[in-house]
Amino acid sequence: MESTTTAASTAKRAQSARSGAQGAKVTTGPRWLPWAKVAVFVAAWYPLARIVFFGLTDRLGANPIEFITRSTGLWTFVFLCITLAVTPLRRLTGWNALLRFRRMLGLYAFFYATLHFTTYIWFDKWFDVAAMLKDVGKRPFITVGFAAFVLLIPLAVTSTKAMVRKLGRRWQSLHRLIYAIGVLAILHFWWLKSGKHDLVLPKIYGAIMLALLGWRLAVWLIARMKARQA
Ligand code: HEM
Numbered sequence: 672m673e674s675t676t677t678a679a680s681t682a683k684r685a686q687s688a689r690s691g692a693q694g695a696k697v698t699t700g701p702r703w704l705p706w707a708k709v710a711v712f713v714a715a716w717y718p719l720a721r722i723v724f725f726g727l728t729d730r731l732g733a734n735p736i737e738f739i740t741r742s743t744g745l746w747t748f749v750f751l752c753i754t755l756a757v758t759p760l761r762r763l764t765g766w767n768a769l770l771r772f773r774r775m776l777g778l779y780a781f782f783y784a785t786l787h788f789t790t791y792i793w794f795d796k797w798f799d800v801a802a803m804l805k806d807v808g809k810r811p812f813i814t815v816g817f818a819a820f821v822l823l824i825p826l827a828v829t830s831t832k833a834m835v836r837k838l839g840r841r842w843q844s845l846h847r848l849i850y851a852i853g854v855l856a857i858l859h860f861w862w863l864k865s866g867k868h869d870l871v872l873p874k875i876y877g878a879i880m881l882a883l884l885g886w887r888l889a890v891w892l893i894a895r896m897k898a899r900q901a
Contacts, residue, residue, distance in 0.1 A: 743787035750780035812862035819855035
């Protein structure tokens with residue numbers, strides 16, 4: 672009888688240890704999460720792989736530098752939108768694991784912005800500051816893009832877990848720069864295309880960006896109102 676009780680309590684302990692371990696797993700994310708992260712990590716190289724492939728197969732068109740600048744610019748915009756979509760999607764679906772992709776996606780936005788910027792100052796202008804200033808005078812939308820890129824730098828630098836911990840509440844305030852970046856990115860795109868009377872893409876991408884930023888602003892305002900009423 673005693674040995675049965677001991678066996679039962681041992682089994683109970685083992686069961687509770689197992690469920691404890693499962694509980695820990697829930698906080699670290701589902702089992703497939705590392706694989707999904709690898710898949711997203713690899714997929715995010717597609718825009719660069721496409722440029723390299725087109726370059727190797729002589730398909731970058733008559734003006735390869737323009738092709739690369741446009742492609743990297745558009746993908747920067749797309750990655751900014753995908754990163755901004757993570758939080759609303761998590762709220763709508765209750766799928767908390769989505770948050771685990773946000774930092775990586777944001778860093779890809781910065782990566783493509785860096786390629787976009789490098790293509791311009793290196794391959795387009797060959798670090799010729801006078802040529803750049805002359806170009807900026809003719810096409811002021813470039814300054815707006817530059818401002819967006821500069822604002823992205825502190826967000827990328829403070830994206831590590833250690834920085835999130837170190838900055839605490841200031842991290843959230845700093846990351847509100849994303850509103851300015853989003854607006855500047857729309858302006859940069861709009862201004863460039865308005866000179867060419869081709870506003871279809873800026874309208875579509877701009878509407879998506881504004882909806883994502885507007886959602887955040889609405890959530891923040893509602894929370895503030897509730898806090899005041901309480
Ligand atoms: C967050 C930062 C930025 C974003 C989101 C962005 C986005 C874009 C987009 C969407 C385009 C148009 C692509 C198309 O024609 O389909 C573009 C074009 C361009 N961007 Fe940016 N950009 C950024 C930063 C910069 C910076 C820092 C520079 C240079 C200092 C720059 C210079 C240019 C130039 C020169 C073009 C026009 C290429 C051409 O058609 O001649 N951008 N950018």
